[in-house]
Amino acid sequence: MNDEPSRLQLLHFARRVVVQQATAALAQIDHWIAAGKRRETERRRGEDMSPPPAEWRLQHGLNKRNADSVHRGDCWAATNSGRCRPVSRDQAMQALRHQVPTCIHCRPDTALGILD
Numbered sequence: 001m002n003d004e005p006s007r008l009q010l011l012h013f014a015r016r017v018v019v020q021q022a023t024a025a026l027a028q029i030d031h032w033i034a035a036g037k038r039r040e041t042e043r044r045r046g047e048d049m050s051p052p053p054a055e056w057r058l059q060h061g062l063n064k065r066n067a068d069s070v071h072r073g074d075c076w077a078a079t080n081s082g083r084c085r086p087v088s089r090d091q092a093m094q095a096l097r098h099q100v101p102t103c104i105h106c107r108p109d110t111a112l113g114i115l116d
Contacts, residue, residue: 054086075106
């Protein structure tokens with residue numbers, strides 16, 4: 001008797017292996033898709049829950065006590081400094097009245113209607 005498998009048996013075996021590997025690969029891809037959907041949902045939820053952007057920002061000094069400058073909320077210099085906190089319009093105007101310098105890039109004094 002011949003113990004070697006026939007060509008047809010080998011083809012059936014090869015098909016089972018390919019089906020098994022394809023099933024595993026599809027399961028992995030489905031897992032990646034589900035993870036991507038979760039991340040997208042979390043990102044959208046975070047955007048919905050985040051507070052509205054500040055209209056005005058006050059940049060503090062290195063010691064965090066004294067104010068260095070007043071910025072508009074969309075000022076790139078305030079965003080890049082990392083030393084700003086959001087303030088209300090009244091707080092920004094009060095800071096300008098107390099001679100806190102204005103940002104030379106966004107000119108919040110002009111936007112607030114206070115000109116020297």
